[in-house]
Amino acid sequence: MTEFGxxxxxxxxxxxxxxxxxxxxxxxxAVLPIGHDEALVFTTDLLCEGxxxxxxxxxxxxLGGKSLAVNxxxxxxxxARPVATLLSLALPADATGEWAQAFTEGYCAASERYGxxxxxxxxxxxxxxxxxxxxxxxxxxxxHLKRRSAARIGDHIFTTGRLGGSAVGLRDxxxxxxxxxAAVLHRNPVPQIEEGIWLGRRMEVHAMMDLSDGLGxxxxxxxxxxxxxxxxxxxxxxRADGADLQTALGGGEDYQxxxxxxxxxxxxxxxxxERDFGRPLYDVGRITDxxxxxxxxxxxxxxxxxxxxxxxxxxxx
Amino acid sequence: MTEFGxxxxxxxxxxxxxxxxxxxxxxxxAVLPIGHDEALVFTTDLLCEGxxxxxxxxxxxxLGGKSLAVNxxxxxxxxARPVATLLSLALPADATGEWAQAFTEGYCAASERYGxxxxxxxxxxxxxxxxxxxxxxxxxxxxHLKRRSAARIGDHIFTTGRLGGSAVGLRDxxxxxxxxxAAVLHRNPVPQIEEGIWLGRRMEVHAMMDLSDGLGxxxxxxxxxxxxxxxxxxxxxxRADGADLQTALGGGEDYQxxxxxxxxxxxxxxxxxERDFGRPLYDVGRITDxxxxxxxxxxxxxxxxxxxxxxxxxxxx
Numbered sequence: 353m354t355e356f357g358x359x360x361x362x363x364x365x366x367x368x369x370x371x372x373x374x375x376x377x378x379x380x381x382a383v384l385p386i387g388h389d390e391a392l393v394f395t396t397d398l399l400c401e402g403x404x405x406x407x408x409x410x411x412x413x414x415l416g417g418k419s420l421a422v423n424x425x426x427x428x429x430x431x432a433r434p435v436a437t438l439l440s441l442a443l444p445a446d447a448t449g450e451w452a453q454a455f456t457e458g459y460c461a462a463s464e465r466y467g468x469x470x471x472x473x474x475x476x477x478x479x480x481x482x483x484x485x486x487x488x489x490x491x492x493x494x495x496h497l498k499r500r501s502a503a504r505i506g507d508h509i510f511t512t513g514r515l516g517g518s519a520v521g522l523r524d525x526x527x528x529x530x531x532x533x534a535a536v537l538h539r540n541p542v543p544q545i546e547e548g549i550w551l552g553r554r555m556e557v558h559a560m561m562d563l564s565d566g567l568g569x570x571x572x573x574x575x576x577x578x579x580x581x582x583x584x585x586x587x588x589x590x591r592a593d594g595a596d597l598q599t600a601l602g603g604g605e606d607y608q609x610x611x612x613x614x615x616x617x618x619x620x621x622x623x624x625x626e627r628d629f630g631r632p633l634y635d636v637g638r639i640t641d642x643x644x645x646x647x648x649x650x651x652x653x654x655x656x657x658x659x660x661x662x663x664x665x666x667x668x669x
Numbered sequence: 670m671t672e673f674g675x676x677x678x679x680x681x682x683x684x685x686x687x688x689x690x691x692x693x694x695x696x697x698x699a700v701l702p703i704g705h706d707e708a709l710v711f712t713t714d715l716l717c718e719g720x721x722x723x724x725x726x727x728x729x730x731x732l733g734g735k736s737l738a739v740n741x742x743x744x745x746x747x748x749a750r751p752v753a754t755l756l757s758l759a760l761p762a763d764a765t766g767e768w769a770q771a772f773t774e775g776y777c778a779a780s781e782r783y784g785x786x787x788x789x790x791x792x793x794x795x796x797x798x799x800x801x802x803x804x805x806x807x808x809x810x811x812x813h814l815k816r817r818s819a820a821r822i823g824d825h826i827f828t829t830g831r832l833g834g835s836a837v838g839l840r841d842x843x844x845x846x847x848x849x850x851a852a853v854l855h856r857n858p859v860p861q862i863e864e865g866i867w868l869g870r871r872m873e874v875h876a877m878m879d880l881s882d883g884l885g886x887x888x889x890x891x892x893x894x895x896x897x898x899x900x901x902x903x904x905x906x907x908r909a910d911g912a913d914l915q916t917a918l919g920g921g922e923d924y925q926x927x928x929x930x931x932x933x934x935x936x937x938x939x940x941x942x943e944r945d946f947g948r949p950l951y952d953v954g955r956i957t958d959x960x961x962x963x964x965x966x967x968x969x970x971x972x973x974x975x976x977x978x979x980x981x982x983x984x985x986x
Contacts, residue, residue: 355792355793355794358758358765358769358770358773358792359792361769361770361773362756362773362777362787362790365773365774365777365787366777366780366786366787368781369777369780369781369785369786369787370784370785370786371786372752372753372785372786372788373752374753374786374788381789382753382755382788382789384753384788384806386703386704386709387703387704387705388704392703392709394755394788394789394804394806395755395789396755396757396789396790396791396802396804397757397791398757398758398759398791398793398800398802400759400793400794400795400796400800401796401797402795402796402797403759403793403794403795403796404793435689435690436689436691436699436701438699438711438712438713438804439679440713440714440715440802441675441715442715442717442720442800448675452675452678453675453678456675456678456679456682457682460679460682460683460686463683463686464685464686467687468686468687468689469683469686469687469688469689469691470679470683470686471689471691471699471701471711472698472699472711472712472713473679473713474713474714474715475672475675475676476672476715476717476720476721477672477717477720478717478719478720478798478800479717479718479719479720479797479798480718480719480796480797480798481795481796481797483715483717483759483795483800483802485713485715485757485800485802487711487713487755487804489701489711
């Protein structure tokens with residue numbers, strides 16, 4: 353079974369369970385309305401040694417910050433403000449001392465930076481590698497929450513930043529170059545928290561998610577959940593320094609936001625964003641009707657002409 | 670650093686973080702008041718292959734049920750009703766197929782049994798063993814929540830069931846006897862959900878927690894958080910079949926509730942519990958003033974005479 357096969361299996365099993373007032377699986381976070389037009393959102397991520405990080409390539413303090421950041425990114429991608437996290441650590445004997453101390457210091461320093469409480473967790477021994485599990489809780493007015501299912505035909509598709517930088521950094525790390533700008537960025541991703549909350553308040557923003565697996569893969573989640581197609585303009589993909597097109601579209605862990613916005617408001621939205629954040633939004637394509645021939649695939653355009661390429665993102669197994 | 674040393678380190682680091690309206694670390698769950706005199710509670714637990722379970726000794730379906738049950742037990746121990754969970758799985762290549770399918774089927778069947786939604790999660794590959802992370806969310810009237818810090822001098826100390834059965838079952842499993850009654854119980858613990866909610870409604874119940882590490886160790890959390898002492902009557906410890914006193918006090922994973930109740934109401938409480946659940950409460954001791962000589966130690970009584978023994982619980986590293 354692939355990762356997404358297992359998720360589908362779980363989704364089918366869940367169909368008969370009570371909902372307890374939650375919205376179902378399908379977004380970056382689960383949503384629980386709590387009255388007064390407010391909602392809490394919940395997300396959780398695992399980081400495993402040897403899969404998501406190498407102990408030799410990532411100082412524990414930076415890994416602590418990254419473990420937090422990737423979860424807060426999921427909260428931000430809903431338009432919510434992250435408020436608290438729970439942190440669990442499975443530690444082999446050689447990581448319970450200095451490593452654990454530096455990791456938790458990095459985690460708590462990042463919590464301070466992003467304004468989140470640490471409200472619980474679990475620690476245990478491990479017979480093998482280090483495993484880190486973080487659950488993040490966010491809060492937002494219900495009306496500000498953005499879902500993957502809200503894209504509409506004609507929407508412009510935006511990203512909040514250049515893409516592929518994290519993948520370039522990972523390549524540097526694996527080549528033993530630990531100190532390049534890209535390698536530092538890969539180890540220290542910045543969740544787009546204020547950007548996400550700002551976009552949450554804009555009613556012309558429809559669907560939103562964060563880019564964790566790469567635009568080429570992630571846009572499909574919006575297409576699938578919104579029952580729409582997408583045409584992506586390859587000439588307009590903003591590439592990070594050193595990233596070719598393949599890397600920009602297929603490289604994961606950029607943690608920029610990917611969202612769609614009402615065409616009539618798109619230009620003003622981009623102007624306002626640049627005014628408030630001092631950097632541009634990147635308009636990379638349009639939401640279209642479903643492509644009846646290849647419904648799961650966006651149409652890739654170069655000079656306006658469809659290309660027959662496939663930019664796959666990252667699957668975890 | 671020991672497990673509790675690391676937790677203390679994290680607690681110190683957290684002191685300068687915002688609280689975001691949450692009560693601090695120290696109970697089985699974190700508590701977030703959400704208005705209308707209601708609160709949500711949150712807890713999370715890791716289960717690691719080779720530490721918490723052996724793949725050869727635990728069928729995946731049963732492990733799925735247990736992963737849920739141990740988290741719901743933490744929610745129940747606050748007097749709250751569990752409403753939803755998030756489930757994360759790190760799976761080595763040889764566990765992504767049938768094993769994962771059976772595990773998630775067991776998890777969802779147990780979710781149905783206990784009435785909880787499955788609202789999110791994460792799946793990833795693992796370079797080593799299986800790791801399972803569950804976060805559980807509960808809901809309760811604020812006034813019904815029980816905390817470890819609420820014990821008062823003179824309170825009776827109760828458990829909701831006999832102790833040591835899970836440790837006897839673990840011993841059987843490790844000896845290759847997979848089908849004894851105790852081994853089945855060890856693999857299929859039953860969270861005391863209705864019992865916890867029932868006790869939550871009783872104002873004469875003061876402090877409460879669940880027995881995951883063993884009474885000998887767990888009672889110290891109530892002592893520490895409530896700034897009290899405890900005298901435990903060794904003659905009154907209810908032992909599971911096959912459990913000696915050491916096993917009943919030091920064996921973990923019984924997932925019975927441990928709580929304290931106002932002396933004047935204790936007898937009526939026990940009568941009402943037996944009427945509603947068809948089984949007794951066990952009155953095992955009294956909350957006392959702090960023992961100024963050995964503040965971290967309960968006094969162990971046999972025929973009313975203090976004994977110089979130490980019943981240590983389980984530490985995870």
